[in-house]
Amino acid sequence: METSPEFYTRTMAKVYADQGHYEQSTRIYHHLLAQDPQRADLRAELAEVEMILAKIGTGPARDLSPLFHRWFDLIGRYNTMQRLKRLRRR
Numbered sequence: 499m500e501t502s503p504e505f506y507t508r509t510m511a512k513v514y515a516d517q518g519h520y521e522q523s524t525r526i527y528h529h530l531l532a533q534d535p536q537r538a539d540l541r542a543e544l545a546e547v548e549m550i551l552a553k554i555g556t557g558p559a560r561d562l563s564p565l566f567h568r569w570f571d572l573i574g575r576y577n578t579m580q581r582l583k584r585l586r587r588r
Contacts, residue, residue: 503529508540511547518563520551 511526527544531537 506530508543511543515543515547515550520547520554523547524551 506526506529508530511523511530514520514523514526524544524547527540527547531540531544534540
């Protein structure tokens with residue numbers, strides 16, 4: 499999910515934060531602040547995202563996201579297989 503710096507915008511940082519991708523969001527905010535250090539709005543938004551990161555940490559619980567994605571995918575496939583089996587019996 500790596501994005502090129504030429505696409506770094508405040509909106510993209512907000513979207514990443516809203517989706518729970520706080521590390522990517524902070525990376526974008528730091529890049530934007532390096533470009534324009536006077537932006538108080540960016541500093542405030544960065545502080546908010548960093549506060550969330552500090553609360554949730556970056557430990558093992560953060561690594562569960564890929565597992566949940568895989569789990570939901572498998573549930574969907576299982577449900578599809580069950581529907582196909584029911585159709586085959588008819």
